[in-house]
Amino acid sequence: MYHSWLDRWDERRARRGEEAKKTTAFVLDADRAFPGAKTIEALDEFCVLSDQAVSDPSFFEPPSGRVQGFERQDGWIKFPSDVVTDVDENNVVWAKITESGSFDHALVIFHHWNASARSGQIAKFFSQRGITVIEIAMPYHFERSRPGSLYADYILSANLGRTIQSMRQAVWDGRKLVCWLKSEGYREVSVLGMSLGSWVAGLIAAHDPVVSKASLFLTAGSLADMVWTGRATRSIRDSLEPKIELTDLRRAWGPLNMENYAHRLARPDLDLHVVLAKRDKVVLPELSESFMQRLKDAGARPNILELNCGHYSLAMPPYILLAGLSLKRFL
Template identity: 40%
Template sequence: MFRWAFHRWEEAIHNRSTDRLVREFDWGLEWLHDLPHTPDAPDTDHPVASPAATLQAYAAWAVDHSDQFFASTDAPGYDLDRHGHLQFPSEIVTPHAENNIVHARLYRAREDRGRAVVVLPQWNSDADGHVGLCKLFNRVGLTALRLSKPYHDWRKPPELLRADYIVSSNVGRTLQVCRQAVLDARRAVGFLHAQGYSSIGICGTSLGSCLSMLTAAHEPRIKAAALNHISPYFADVVWEGLSTRHVRQGLDGHVDVDTLRRIWAPISPQPYLERVRHLRTLLVYAQYDLTFPLRLSKSFVQEFRDRGIPHQLAVLPCGHYSTGKAPFKFLDGYWLTKFLARAL
């Protein structure tokens, strides 16, 4: 009965948005031209195989050489104004000038003890998303840096109503833009480190959770990760999730989920589980989630248990969208804040 009620609520919240577009399928090989190349990497500039085979070969290389795939340097300069609005250049140059400048908002704790958290909100979050969470972190002595993901809010070109270019039926673009998000997050960590913060964590929700896991797995300056809504595979969430039904429509008939899982493996948490063994990690999932289906969240938690990877677990008695509604948002915020305050 509870499941039925929450699932109906989730569907109702989802259906309030009428601006979702089913975009044409594209392998997006041109987006791979700016991906890292080494002598042992597949030649994506002059592929000899089919687009699917080329992408799978590159993805396999990227997983095996993820330190190169997610290699990052701190930004050459950071521009922080008196209102706490931070800007710096993205490490990746895309065809959209707006997207090539990273925006973030800094919320300093009143009692600053050198502890800070990079905050990555959910997919399609507006500029005010997770500001309340940042202020809650401030109350327990954590400075928060709220990061705008690629193609979101300030970084969205005029042609977009939603942040479609970070998750879409353009397969190569999705791979590249999610990689860009990780490199941006690493540069955000670099800013905090340069500001004197020695104990740095990361907190992400939904898509932000996936990107936070990838960042934490490759950024040695991160000590703790709070992952809010979880799945082992990027492709499976897109294929099965409520929020990505329109993306699935664009993919159907062009690629199957097994192929997509291999192509998007570099931007999936599963391959990098062993890389977070040293971290303090919180896993959060929602009991009635239709966007991150429950079986995927449970399988991810089971992977942590089977491998003996240290973690804490919290289960929300709600769905994905309803996590943002009272009283569940207060419960979620409490768990995230309590964990990070102790872990850092």
């Protein structure tokens, strides 16, 4: 009976803001995803470029000189993004820093899609335990929101190219921040990602050897499958389905599929921590299980905590307390 109530609570929570999510046009927009690419009008041509990006280790490598332009004041860090978009606000990265008084360890937090607030309690908890916490704003969120938008519709949408551009921008921004933290003297840098933020944190951990620990909450490998099957992304699937098959979407968004980088996440100097929800309707458990198996097959040994709750009810006690204690032990 309790879990039936929990499922209903998750469904009510999922409906918040749903009226703002409308179907949108299906667009390739290849030049956003792959700058300098010739005009692409066919999906297969787009997928060829995606295949090339998956095998190109430099695709998620920020430009050189990436620690320039940082400003720090009154608990905030601000710096220019190396991806320039047509939304001026999105081109400046903001991050809140909660100091620990120690340079032993820094933790960068990547929030979930459409987050309305940063994780102040987490920041306070870990900063009191010697870990400096930096809560970065992902593209089109918080201070980077697109004027007039009701939610962060540009980071994840039926525009295939813009979605890749936005996620690549999030990875570049995160890696630029990690590099700056090392230049400031932090001995160890870890990343924590929640839901969509777990894809960003995971891609950073896969491509940046500076990151020593990665904690991924409510995660899976294939972003295409998550969007296609997830409760929170129905409007995006409704926009995609008349124009593209799931098999083609998987290929088009191949650069964003963490299963394609399982061998990188299995590197011996990276520790992995994963928190999953058995009743998740946003990131389906079978998608998470597939990703965990891919990691294990690649040689990774992730520390996995599975809780009998839903995507949103993970934030409720006792689940959030169990997740927090597990994260504390891991860090």
